[in-house]
Amino acid sequence: MELFASNRPLHTEQTPCLILGVFEQKKLSASAQEIDKHIDHAISKLLERGDLSGSIGHSLMLYHPHGLIQAERILLIGCGKEENLNSFSFQKIIKHMTDVLSQRNIQDACSTLHLLDLKNQGKEGDKTDRKSDKNKDQKNNNLKFKVALSIRAISHESYKFQEFKSKPDTHHKTLNKLVFSCPDQKNLDLLAQINQGIQEGQTIAEASIQARYWGTLPSNICTPSYLANQAEKIINHLKNNFKNTADKLSIKIYGEPELTQMGMNCLLAVGKGSREETKLIVLSYQGSPNPTDKPHAIVGKGVTFDSGGLCIKPRQNMCDMKMDMCGAAAVISTFEAAVKLNLPINLIAVVPAAENMPDGNAFQPGNIIKSHQGLFVEIVDTDAEGRLILCDAMSHVISEYKPQSILTTATLTGAIIISLGHHLSGLFTNDQDLADKVFEAGKKSHDGVWQLPMNDQYQDQINSQVADIANLGKDGAGSITAASFLSRFVGETPWVHIDIAGTAMAPQGATGRPVALLVQYLMDLV
Ligand SMILES: [Zn+2]
Numbered sequence: 091m092e093l094f095a096s097n098r099p100l101h102t103e104q105t106p107c108l109i110l111g112v113f114e115q116k117k118l119s120a121s122a123q124e125i126d127k128h129i130d131h132a133i134s135k136l137l138e139r140g141d142l143s144g145s146i147g148h149s150l151m152l153y154h155p156h157g158l159i160q161a162e163r164i165l166l167i168g169c170g171k172e173e174n175l176n177s178f179s180f181q182k183i184i185k186h187m188t189d190v191l192s193q194r195n196i197q198d199a200c201s202t203l204h205l206l207d208l209k210n211q212g213k214e215g216d217k218t219d220r221k222s223d224k225n226k227d228q229k230n231n232n233l234k235f236k237v238a239l240s241i242r243a244i245s246h247e248s249y250k251f252q253e254f255k256s257k258p259d260t261h262h263k264t265l266n267k268l269v270f271s272c273p274d275q276k277n278l279d280l281l282a283q284i285n286q287g288i289q290e291g292q293t294i295a296e297a298s299i300q301a302r303y304w305g306t307l308p309s310n311i312c313t314p315s316y317l318a319n320q321a322e323k324i325i326n327h328l329k330n331n332f333k334n335t336a337d338k339l340s341i342k343i344y345g346e347p348e349l350t351q352m353g354m355n356c357l358l359a360v361g362k363g364s365r366e367e368t369k370l371i372v373l374s375y376q377g378s379p380n381p382t383d384k385p386h387a388i389v390g391k392g393v394t395f396d397s398g399g400l401c402i403k404p405r406q407n408m409c410d411m412k413m414d415m416c417g418a419a420a421v422i423s424t425f426e427a428a429v430k431l432n433l434p435i436n437l438i439a440v441v442p443a444a445e446n447m448p449d450g451n452a453f454q455p456g457n458i459i460k461s462h463q464g465l466f467v468e469i470v471d472t473d474a475e476g477r478l479i480l481c482d483a484m485s486h487v488i489s490e491y492k493p494q495s496i497l498t499t500a501t502l503t504g505a506i507i508i509s510l511g512h513h514l515s516g517l518f519t520n521d522q523d524l525a526d527k528v529f530e531a532g533k534k535s536h537d538g539v540w541q542l543p544m545n546d547q548y549q550d551q552i553n554s555q556v557a558d559i560a561n562l563g564k565d566g567a568g569s570i571t572a573a574s575f576l577s578r579f580v581g582e583t584p585w586v587h588i589d590i591a592g593t594a595m596a597p598q599g600a601t602g603r604p605v606a607l608l609v610q611y612l613m614d615l616v
Pocket residue numbers: 396398472473474475476
């Protein structure tokens with residue numbers, strides 16, 4: 091999709107379709123009022139007659155508008171009650187607009203919806219919102235934010251996975267070109283904000299779609315080697331297409347012989363029953379002007395298929411376990427976005443990738459494995475494998491790169507879906523300052539998180555009688571005991587863990603989360 095900012099007066103905008111917002115109670119948005127004057131008040135008259143209610147999900151197309159405007163048609167989009175418009179309803183409105191354009195096969199349009207005023211999101215039940223309503227209003231009305239959110243919503247709504255349809259749906263048309271109108275011809279700052287929003291929104295949208303695509307691919311295609319090859323392709327593409335990145339980027343891919351030498355025994359144990367080779371993928375970006383800056387590390391779980399191993403899962407919904415690599419997909423895609431956005435940070439992205447299968451060679455319940463860090467782990471359940479591949483990846487990145495922060499993300503526990511459903515990801519930490527940053531980034535990016543406790547009592551639940559630690563907690567709180575397990579491997583490094591089992595894997599499939607959250611978090615570090 092080609093995206094542009096335009097500061098031409100609205101009535102002179104030459105476009106196949108001009109998109110204007112209208113509210114309930116016959117209220118026109120500022121842009122609609124502006125156009126209304128030029129077309130003999132046709133919009134006011136329609137609303138007066140009750141042709142359009144203005145509710146969200148309702149819309150009306152005006153063909154051949156009379157008067158002095160250059161647009162071929164006008165699409166009026168219902169935006170609900172003006173006083174209730176917030177960034178959540180805004181996304182619904184944009185998605186509805188995307189559907190209407192697609193149904194009518196309109197692939198070129200000019201929108202004014204990013205000019206609507208958003209009110210604060212008090213309903214979210216979130217303390218910081220109430221503390222700073224005013225700031226929130228300003229932030230939400232930031233054009234950059236609204237443009238970026240629009241692009242993400244359009245991209246999310248337009249995406250269709252058709253790779254394995256012999257006869258793809260050719261009726262599914264998506265926007266090729268969208269112009270974001272700028273209200274003020276003289277204010278170049280506003281135009282610059284729109285252009286920044288386009289760059290950020292497009293980069294994040296593309297990264298999210300890539301993560302969603304990999305998550306949707308079946309596990310006979312998306313294997314540990316596939317993820318490693320994709321990461322390699324991305325590095326080469328960035329080096330060749332983005333200026334001055336060639337000497338800032340590097341990639342290391344470790345196979346089973348190297349991992350054995352490195353003592354990554356927990357990672358290797360998970361892949362032992364599989365014919366697919368276990369990999370560790372490490373991407374490095376030296377974007378900081380100060381090369382001695384310690385890097386930030388992001389680590390994502392890449393179990394490309396999780397059968398549960400010998401503790402095999404029930405048949406029902408096992409096919410969803412092709413998505414058990416959504417953390418890996420998000421981490422690689424976020425890394426790519428950070429480089430494209432030219433963030434001045436040093437960043438390490440790490441993906442332990444393995445397939446968890448039952449087999450004569452598979453690791454067994456009761457086995458004791460010496461982790462890379464040195465702790466002995468008793469395997470209580472071969473289906474609690476995510477923490478095993480993560481603990482080795484974490485201790486490798488800590489010993490090798492001494493990062494200033496480490497963020498792990500994984501479809502780690504089904505228990506997090508019981509706690510938070512599919513809306514918010516679970517957040518766990520050993521460092522409240524870092525957790526607060528991630529929480530804020532979640533709110534800003536609309537890819538939210540909610541913090542769960544990690545008190546010391548929970549640590550007792552992962553004690554083992556025969557080894558240093560057990561890979562499964564007793565007596566409930568499965569998400570917390572999983573995070574508690576990871577905490578044993580992180581030492582003093584500030585760390586946040588994000589459990590995305592409910593948010594990256596939704597009932598409708600892979601979502602591309604938490605790419606938006608991670609990119610926002612990295613942008614806010616600057
Ligand atoms: Zn599992």
